[in-house]
Amino acid sequence: MAKAVFTAAGGANFIGASAYILKLGSKNLSIDWGQGVSQNSPDGPQYDGHLDYLLISHGHTDHVGLLPAALRRWPHLKIFATKETKEIAKTVWHQTIHRYRDKNHFDSNRAPALAPFTENEALFAEKAIIVINPGEILELGGEIKITPIPAGHILGAVSFRIDFEGETYFFSGDTCFHESFFVPGAPLYSLDRCRLLVRESVYLNEDFEDRQKIIEDFQQAAAGVLDRGGQLLVPALSIHRTQEMYAIAVTAGLGPVYVDGSRGATKIYQQYAPRCGEILENIPRFSSHHERTRLIRSEEPAIIIASSGMVYENTLSAIWAENLLFREKCAIFTVNYQDPCGQGFVLNNSRKGQYIPFNGGIIQRLCEIRHFPLSAHMDKTDGQEMEERLNPDVVVYTHGEDKQIEKYIKANPATANRKKIKAELGKEIEL
């Protein structure tokens, strides 16, 4: 029998519902237990077997979103996460419950949709998490050793090195090697060799421009909008990107800068982020919809950073966009990956003067729209260098678009010493 078996129960050749099962001897462990985030991914992980351990790489919904529901199936599951990930997960679960509550409130004609877990289950999950620290080796039953390694992606994010019976297995999680405002880049970790590398593949075929240059371009373009008397909307992911964009704007002397949404995540960054200082204190916010309307009507120059980053229908950023789209002096700058099913994707692909479907209506786009690719993932070269440093016998590509993974493996085929495999839902890979 194989010593180890890997199966993607989610987050395979698509982004969303991440859950990677590794069977080592008689023990089964999973890295992450996420929620589906786009139409291309299932709602949650697809796995019926037994589970002994759950290691959480970071606090994004697609990695931790359904953890409270997992405990319904395996109440004695041992769960491990860094203290920052634990805090972020709490706010993510809280938001999920609230989103369902709001949806049912506004959609009172339909049968109420049930949240995937209750408030009590979220509380139970929080208590079940055992806090781990990057660099500290954790010994599990069955002679399994785990080493969390900082992954740079967001606050608290880690990769996992797993050692079992003389072999090493490495899970990158979502990784960023470039330093961002609040989080240092992932260290350049290396191994003589390892049996398996399971890596993320969000930007498998793309190299990014110099990050500092993108930041400077953003600051310059934002100053231009304010100078011409416009209001600028920056739709941003509520964890990490919102805090980073706020810091990028205020440290360049731009203002006033308002933040709408992302209260929970911002508090966690204030408390735990290295180098945070006082920068996130006293952020101008809106305490009612009336205050938002007042700023819009005043037409005073301002930057508004609002969630969601992909401008999904009727979210805060979508409400702001609806009010700025038809005003020529205004602008919308997107700053993260855009889901082809999201409204941010529609905005980025629209022309000035075009009528576009938006929030259930039709609006003429007259404002300026630009995209600044400030990703917190590794790019093509970063990923290739990581593969060289970890020297795996087998690489499994996960958490990326199917076509991109196929394109990459075709252009960078397997060698005698290294197998390259596209992850597919439920496909077992024996090691």
Ligand SMILES: [Zn+2]
């Ligand atoms: Zn992530």
Ligand SMILES: [Zn+2]
């Ligand atoms: Zn992810």
